[in-house]
Amino acid sequence: MTEVSNETRFLHAVQMGLGAWQWGDRVVWGYGQTHTDEDIRKAFDVSLSMGVRFVDTAEIYGSGYSERLLGQFLKDTEQPILIATKYFPWPWRFSKGFIPRALKGSLERLGVESVDLYQIHWSTPLMSPETMMEGMAECVKQGLTRTVGVSNFGQKTMIRAYTTLARYGIPLASNQVHYSLLNREVEKNGTLARCKELGIRLIAYSPLEQGLLTGKYSSENPPPGVRRSQYTELLKKLPPVLKLMQEIGLSHGDKTVSQVALNWLICKDALPIPGAKNATQAEQNAGGAGWQMTEDEVAKLDEATDHIREYATQ
Secondary structure, X not given: OOOOOOOOHHHHHOOOOEEOOOOOOOOOOOEOOOEOHHHHHHHHHHHHHOOOOEEEOOOOHHHHHHHHHHHXXXXXXXXXXXXXXXXXXXXXXXXOOHHHHHHHHHHHHHXXXXXXXXXXXXXXXXXXXXXXXXXXXXXHHOOOEEEEEEEOOOHHHHHHHHHXXXXXXXXXXXXXXXXXXXXXXXXXXXXXXXXXXHOOEEEEEOOOHHHHHHOOOOOOOOOOOOHHHHOHHHHHOOHHHHHHHHHHHHOOOOOOHHHHHHHHHHHOOEEEOOEOOOHHHHHHHXXXXXXXXXXXXXXXXXXXXXXXXXXXXX
């Protein structure tokens, strides 16, 4: 692995983060029906009390409401928080100048002068990785962000981003991707290995596969809303995986299925950022860190989920 730069060292020291996608999102997560601002505040407070100090949000989450909520919480805490947010490449944002402008909007909603990590949410054919990174370099130059990351970038676009930033003397801090026991594409296509090689921190979103790896859903009791149709086939294959996870959890002081799922990612050198709608979920998530399953247990989970879905290669 490439030596980690001083700028990005803090990201490699973080074992667990808190994802804020659910904060204000009505379509996927039922904000206003399944959870309220008060519930989210309790999730934030519990996370902090259990040592989780890295919060990942985005300008698109809840149409900016996630950032505003986090900004309110930050005003009421004296504890140091690492803040990450993202730029969404809307089709009308086609030049690099839109990137620092968008970050200034995020900073206003967050009520801070700079963030620790600013990420491009998705790649887009309307703006090259090189142009995007030129805009991100300007954000660093203006002191609006401490480090730069990408999200949902494959190997090729990630390396183009890495190379462009290097010309400015800026390391690519992270690549945030979908990664869980039930979605191991970044392992199969080499993205995880390349991140390790280049010293890029892989941040895993949806690490609990939108609730499937908590043990509360089954074919008879599928998740609600848009998640129901998305996971029909996967739910049928889930019982033996959950049984193995329960066995592993019991051998580590009664850890839950979700804590085993999160710890597996930590063992893979990834940084999981599970979401939390309430205090109970936040407490569960935080318990995924601070311990480590054995190499043999990791290998058994690898084997159990190796062919649970088809993967594209690149």
